Amino acid sequence: MNTVGRPTKAQRVNIAQRRATAVAMRLAGASYQQIADELGYNSRGAACQDISRALEANLAEQQAAVEVLRETELQRLDILWADAWAVLKREHITVSHGKVVYDERTLDRDEPKPLLDDGPVLQAISTLLKIQERRAKYLGLDAPTKVEAITIDAIDAEIRKLAAELEGDAAGEAADTAGTAG
Structure with a gap:
């Protein structure tokens, strides 16, 4: 140096x-x-x-x-x-x-x-x-193009989430029905 x-x-x-x-x-x-x-x-x-x-x-x-x-x-x-x-x-x-x-x-x-x-x-x-x-x-004056990619895994996860919500709703309705019947 x-x-x-x-x-x-x-x-x-x-x-x-x-x-x-x-x-x-x-x-x-x-x-x-x-x-x-x-x-x-x-x-x-x-x-x-x-x-x-x-x-x-x-x-x-x-x-x-x-x-x-x-x-x-x-x-x-x-x-x-x-x-x-x-x-x-x-x-x-x-x-x-x-x-x-x-x-x-x-x-x-x-x-x-x-x-x-x-x-x-x-x-x-x-x-x-x-x-x-x-x-x-x-x-670089153009606005960027937005692209949304949905994977099979994301779709499967959403299906599982919706199915769980439906099962929860069904269980809740069954409990309500049993409570009003007694």
Whole structure:
């Protein structure tokens, strides 16, 4: 260790290598005691703690990578949004067999107006909605879906509970009947 109490770069490399080896050994089925003995840990608890630290560090690195990926994907969605928005705002004319189709209501004018085509606009709207859905998923804005799983054991337990209640009710009614008969 250096004068501040932090490991030097070389020591950090050695620690990372030892942790990687310890994790690999654990994955291969080695016990913590075997790992401690082979890699020179003071105890099996120290080996376990070091493996936990390695996994936590790896998880933090993975989370950072996921955040970078999420941000990249959001930027890509922004670009697609801008493109779809531009399509939505443009005027689209109807063309049939290579010729512009004109609005029948304007044919008697000096300059008839082309018939507008709503197809590209509707496609742009659909695309914008899909981009919004994807963005919401990336950002976790959608409410979670609730799923209720009922097991056979739970059903059997409920049946036993109801049967016991019925038996209790039947016994109570029999006692009431016997009490009123005497």
